[in-house]
Amino acid sequence: MNNTNPAIWREAAEELSIDRNDVQVWRVDLRTARCEIEQLRQILSNDELQRAGRFYGQQHRERFILARGTLRRILGRYMNIHPEKLGFSYINSKPEIMPELDGKRLRFNISHAGDYMLAAITADRMIGVDIELISVDRPHLRIAERFFSHRETTTLRALPEPQQIGAFYACWTRKEAYIKARGLGVFRGLDCFSVSLAPGEAAALTETESDPEEIKRWTILDINPASGYRAAAAVEGGDVKFRFYDWKP
Ligand SMILES: CC(C)(COP(=O)(O)OP(=O)(O)OC[C@H]1O[C@@H](n2cnc3c(N)ncnc32)[C@H](O)[C@@H]1OP(=O)(O)O)[C@@H](O)C(=O)NCCC(=O)NCCS
The missing domain is CATH 3.90.470.20 (4'-phosphopantetheinyl transferase domain)
Known part of the structure; x- marks a missing residue:
């Protein structure tokens, strides 16, 4: 898909x-x-x-x-x-x-x-x-290190610098959409699961610590809301x- x-x-x-x-x-x-x-x-x-x-x-x-x-x-x-x-x-x-x-x-x-x-x-x-207003002035890598999983941070760091902001917001909105779909509390376990984020890679949940079947259970979709914004939705099932x-x- x-x-x-x-x-x-x-x-x-x-x-x-x-x-x-x-x-x-x-x-x-x-x-x-x-x-x-x-x-x-x-x-x-x-x-x-x-x-x-x-x-x-x-x-x-x-x-x-x-x-x-x-x-x-x-x-x-x-x-x-x-x-x-x-x-x-x-x-x-x-x-x-x-x-x-x-x-x-x-x-x-x-x-x-x-x-x-x-x-x-x-x-x-x-x-x-989740929708986010893109800000180029944020300390993207520092925020990623605090909230993202090890896999996500490693992928983000390995990207050429001009691609990092786009990948950061792709990751952030996909993670938030997933955590919001599950109705989990704030700041809970954002580093315990991973989403795709590299440019060109389809939006997806890629790794969870809890249940490996969870990956197949969700559809993640990027949404283009308006220029200067980034958004994603996560929905149960396919x-x-x-x-x-x-x-x-
Ligand atoms: C509260 C949270 C659910 C979303 O907060 P947010 O991004 O500031 O706000 P959003 O505009 O996307 O969503 C807020 C809406 O989600 C809904 N909401 C509130 N709590 C929720 C929850 N636990 N799960 C899902 N939806 C929730 C509400 O309708 C709320 O709107 P309302 O207050 O007008 O009723 C929460 O995920 C959060 O604060 N996360 C921050 C985690 C973080 O720092 N992530 C950094 C990078 S991954």
């Missing part, structure tokens, strides 16, 4: 449907969503409003409202219910739709960076997504059909 996305972001049909083999990834431009921040605020639950209020700084507060409000709108369309009626439960801070609301067993994961949020939706497959939609407020 060629795990790259040629980045064809389309407008979705009015009626949304999703099958067991689908992964539907939504790209939300938070700058565009800002025009409806007041309406989005009104569909948040009390605990979400309290959480928004606890963010330090208006930018973070607004980003949470825009992201969570838009997520509610997207999920509400799949489930054919009013967005404010949705309820979430949390395991390790990972939100899931309350089972009693969700006859379709929708699963989702979101990630935000810079001006974008990605929301990846499946019908009952574990899913994780034979997956990805679709990419632009959210229109």
